[in-house]
Amino acid sequence: MNIEIVNTGSELMLGRVLNTHQQWLCRRLxxxxxxxxxxxxxxxxxxxxxxxxxxxxxxxxxxxxxxGLGPTSDDLTRELIAELLGKKLIENTNVRAHIExxxxxxxxxxxxxxxxxxxxxxxxxxxxxxxxxxPGLAMKLExxxxxxxxxxxxxxxxxxxxxELRPMFDDAVAPLLKRAxxxxxxxxxxxxTTGIGESRVQELVESxxxxxxxxGLEIGYCARPGAVDVRLTASGTAAEKLVRAGEAVVQKILxxxxxxxxxxxxxxxxxxxxxxxxxxxxLAESCTGGLMANRITDVPGASEVFIxxxxxxxxxxxxxxxxxxxxxxxxxxxxxxxxxxxxxAGAREKFGSDFALAVTGxxxxxxxxxxxxxxxxxxxxxSAHGVEVKKILNVWERATFRPVTATQALExxxxxxxx
Amino acid sequence: MNIEIVNTGSELMLGRVLNTHQQWLCRRLxxxxxxxxxxxxxxxxxxxxxxxxxxxxxxxxxxxxxxGLGPTSDDLTRELIAELLGKKLIENTNVRAHIExxxxxxxxxxxxxxxxxxxxxxxxxxxxxxxxxxPGLAMKLExxxxxxxxxxxxxxxxxxxxxELRPMFDDAVAPLLKRAxxxxxxxxxxxxTTGIGESRVQELVESxxxxxxxxGLEIGYCARPGAVDVRLTASGTAAEKLVRAGEAVVQKILxxxxxxxxxxxxxxxxxxxxxxxxxxxxLAESCTGGLMANRITDVPGASEVFIxxxxxxxxxxxxxxxxxxxxxxxxxxxxxxxxxxxxxAGAREKFGSDFALAVTGxxxxxxxxxxxxxxxxxxxxxSAHGVEVKKILNVWERATFRPVTATQALExxxxxxxx
Numbered sequence: 001m002n003i004e005i006v007n008t009g010s011e012l013m014l015g016r017v018l019n020t021h022q023q024w025l026c027r028r029l030x031x032x033x034x035x036x037x038x039x040x041x042x043x044x045x046x047x048x049x050x051x052x053x054x055x056x057x058x059x060x061x062x063x064x065x066x067x068g069l070g071p072t073s074d075d076l077t078r079e080l081i082a083e084l085l086g087k088k089l090i091e092n093t094n095v096r097a098h099i100e101x102x103x104x105x106x107x108x109x110x111x112x113x114x115x116x117x118x119x120x121x122x123x124x125x126x127x128x129x130x131x132x133x134x135p136g137l138a139m140k141l142e143x144x145x146x147x148x149x150x151x152x153x154x155x156x157x158x159x160x161x162x163x164e165l166r167p168m169f170d171d172a173v174a175p176l177l178k179r180a181x182x183x184x185x186x187x188x189x190x191x192x193t194t195g196i197g198e199s200r201v202q203e204l205v206e207s208x209x210x211x212x213x214x215x216g217l218e219i220g221y222c223a224r225p226g227a228v229d230v231r232l233t234a235s236g237t238a239a240e241k242l243v244r245a246g247e248a249v250v251q252k253i254l255x256x257x258x259x260x261x262x263x264x265x266x267x268x269x270x271x272x273x274x275x276x277x278x279x280x281x282x283l284a285e286s287c288t289g290g291l292m293a294n295r296i297t298d299v300p301g302a303s304e305v306f307i308x309x310x311x312x313x314x315x316x317x318x319x320x321x322x323x324x325x326x327x328x329x330x331x332x333x334x335x336x337x338x339x340x341x342x343x344x345a346g347a348r349e350k351f352g353s354d355f356a357l358a359v360t361g362x363x364x365x366x367x368x369x370x371x372x373x374x375x376x377x378x379x380x381x382x383s384a385h386g387v388e389v390k391k392i393l394n395v396w397e398r399a400t401f402r403p404v405t406a407t408q409a410l411e412x413x414x415x416x417x418x419x
Numbered sequence: 420m421n422i423e424i425v426n427t428g429s430e431l432m433l434g435r436v437l438n439t440h441q442q443w444l445c446r447r448l449x450x451x452x453x454x455x456x457x458x459x460x461x462x463x464x465x466x467x468x469x470x471x472x473x474x475x476x477x478x479x480x481x482x483x484x485x486x487g488l489g490p491t492s493d494d495l496t497r498e499l500i501a502e503l504l505g506k507k508l509i510e511n512t513n514v515r516a517h518i519e520x521x522x523x524x525x526x527x528x529x530x531x532x533x534x535x536x537x538x539x540x541x542x543x544x545x546x547x548x549x550x551x552x553x554p555g556l557a558m559k560l561e562x563x564x565x566x567x568x569x570x571x572x573x574x575x576x577x578x579x580x581x582x583e584l585r586p587m588f589d590d591a592v593a594p595l596l597k598r599a600x601x602x603x604x605x606x607x608x609x610x611x612t613t614g615i616g617e618s619r620v621q622e623l624v625e626s627x628x629x630x631x632x633x634x635g636l637e638i639g640y641c642a643r644p645g646a647v648d649v650r651l652t653a654s655g656t657a658a659e660k661l662v663r664a665g666e667a668v669v670q671k672i673l674x675x676x677x678x679x680x681x682x683x684x685x686x687x688x689x690x691x692x693x694x695x696x697x698x699x700x701x702l703a704e705s706c707t708g709g710l711m712a713n714r715i716t717d718v719p720g721a722s723e724v725f726i727x728x729x730x731x732x733x734x735x736x737x738x739x740x741x742x743x744x745x746x747x748x749x750x751x752x753x754x755x756x757x758x759x760x761x762x763x764a765g766a767r768e769k770f771g772s773d774f775a776l777a778v779t780g781x782x783x784x785x786x787x788x789x790x791x792x793x794x795x796x797x798x799x800x801x802s803a804h805g806v807e808v809k810k811i812l813n814v815w816e817r818a819t820f821r822p823v824t825a826t827q828a829l830e831x832x833x834x835x836x837x838x
Contacts, residue, residue, distance in 0.1 A: 013458070022460065285709075285712075
């Protein structure tokens with residue numbers, strides 16, 4: 001099954017906006033068992049929109065467009081696609097009533113501009129917009145004359161604003177696709193690892209996965225800051241079995257380096273494990289500058305397990321807030337095993353938490369020395385069993401150094417909580 | 420000039436990763452004076468990659484591919500493009516030495532798999548990777564036989580990880596493009612504002628900009644969490660003059676709401692202003708959970724002005740680390756003017772800083788009450804002149820609430836430092 005997404009919007013091409021539709025739609029479609037074949041973004045320009053949609057229709061069983069359904073002068077998609085398909089635009093009374101009601105409920109006069117939204121290509125299915133005015137549209141081209149084989153295709157047009165597109169997809173498009181493409185089966189499972197490089201991960205697992213690859217399992221590797229994803233996919237009737245078998249192989253080999261699956265992030269896993277164990281956490285951050293606290297507090301429910309943290313950038317803050325001794329700083333420097341140890345112990349004691357993680361290191365580009373080069377990091381973990389410290393060399397530029405270091409610290413706690 | 424971007428990566432098509440390359444590259448290219456015509460994303464699949472690159476080469480003066488240059492089995496771009504162009508892959512000794520040095524510096528054995536990265540298509544320009552192993556590549560197709568007119572085109576291949584791609588683009592590709600496409604002129608200037616909504620910004624400036632629009636100035640508005648960008652663009656020989664004139668108009672009208680230009684972020688401006696004024700900052704964060712500290716410490720040079728921060732998630736942490744009084748918490752609640760005031764005063768005193776910002780609020784979805792609905796925020800700013808507190812209602816979902824609130828607090832400090 002061939003699926004193509006066409007995103008329209010001049011702001012996309014100027015790089016002023018991130019295209020979140022691609023990821024969101026691809027993910028929703030993958031969850032429904034469909035992999036998107038191609039996604040294209042183009043400006044709000046009549047000739048380009050018609051060209052891109054015609055090209056997509058020549059290849060795809062399903063084409064989804066986003067944007068260009070609104071009332072302003074740069075909203076061109078509905079008119080251009082109707083013209084491309086040789087369909088007339090006809091006023092739809094349900095749509096008109098829905099939009100009039102939308103404005104009436106908000107005590108606002110309906111702007112004259114929005115009347116174009118009443119008109120839909122003849123024969124189109126209409127998805128009323130629960131969070132805006134412009135309706136979504138779907139058409140089955142049967143036959144699809146853009147395809148060489150003239151087989152049928154679906155064309156779905158969705159409004160651009162995410163708060164309109166997302167519920168419309170879930171409420172109206174997903175059920176339509178389930179009916180229209182019931183025969184397709186596809187399974188995807190991602191195992192998220194940390195602590196091993198991408199090529200080493202592949203070396204470790206590929207030969208044992210080979211028998212399943214021969215039977216149709218596909219493997220993908222994706223390196224991220226501090227983590228490597230192993231993605232197992234398969235389609236057809238044996239899909240579920242193949243993916244499960246592959247997963248068992250990877251689990252056996254990479255075992256404790258797997259911190260989660262699919263959409264898991266280390267911080268979510270850590271918060272869940274802390275809650276399950278009824279334990280609390282405090283943080284003492286130097287070189288990570290609040291990133292660990294920020295990641296932990298991004299997780300809903302973090303307030304049940306996270307007491308607080310100190311971003312102790314200056315030495316004075318390490319002394320005053322964490323009880324690090326001035327002699328330790330003078331004798332060993334802020335980036336040292338001794339100071340990391342005192343930061344973690346101090347954070348645990350002062351916040352009164354079960355665990356405390358402390359990080360001190362040299363993010364660079366400046367600040368390195370022969371015995372402590374840029375990238376030197378000390379991570380300390382304090383618990384009821386005392387304080388342990390790890391020394392790590394993270395040779396990354398500043399923007400990567402920080403998430404990698406935060407991931408290593410959180411991963412240490414995850415392994416401790418999982419043990 | 421026609422520019423196309425081809426993003427490869429199966430994880431993109433599965434929706435597991437957000438495609439940040441599109442925005443980043445489009446923006447950088449726009450800043451260099453070039454607007455991207457089309458962007459396409461496809462899976463790591465040989466036939467699809469060759470097809471998409473061939474289609475792009477048939478239309479474009481410049482094609483940029485991302486991803487697929489690494490050492491694992493799903494990294495196919497280099498081989499497939501060499502095959503498409505009928506070029507042999509030849510071992511490059513500079514690349515080999517660079518990669519060997521990369522692993523040696525990290526005291527790691529070079530994995531055998533990475534040897535494929537030594538090989539580059541014959542005649543290609545090589546960009547050594549300062550933050551990874553796979554080199555970037557550029558080739559001038561002269562003539563470009565994929566084009567009907569046989570004119571020449573550039574093909575640039577960049578590695579997928581953002582920490583490798585971004586510096587490589589800035590250091591090597593941008594200078595190449597400046598030389599290769601010197602004849603094109605396009606000027607883009609973005610004025611970044613905060614504190615006014617998007618449609619109000621437009622109402623305020625559009626009539627005074629009208630005379631310049633008639634002469635070819637284009638205006639774009641872009642709403643972001645807590646900020647609105649006004650983008651002025653023009654092309655041709657009068658471009659520079661038109662954009663400067665438009666900028667003067669917007670400056671005059673929006674004045675103090677403009678916090679920066681182009682890629683400025685509020686935190687960069689704040690760090691710069693603190694350094695210029697030789698002042699220091701401390702933070703006390705509740706609902707922003709370390710995001711402000713993280714944004715401030717992301718700025719190179721932050722250590723000169725930022726002493727530290729407390730993420731006081733639990734009430735006990737507010738008392739112990741910031742000296743908030745138990746009676747204040749009991750009488751007014753953690754989200755209150757009194758507690759915000761005590762947090763800021765406590766942070767300033769305990770860290771010994773010139774300024775302290777404190778934030779306490781209800782991010783939601785739970786925790787709201789009739790007199791303090793979800794979205795209620797108190798921001799306090801402590802300085803030598805005492806403590807001031809602002810109450811704000813930020814009705815946004817959790818993921819937007821936090822950056823908007825952090826921006827408001829940092830903007831208050833920016834205006835104070837600019838006054």
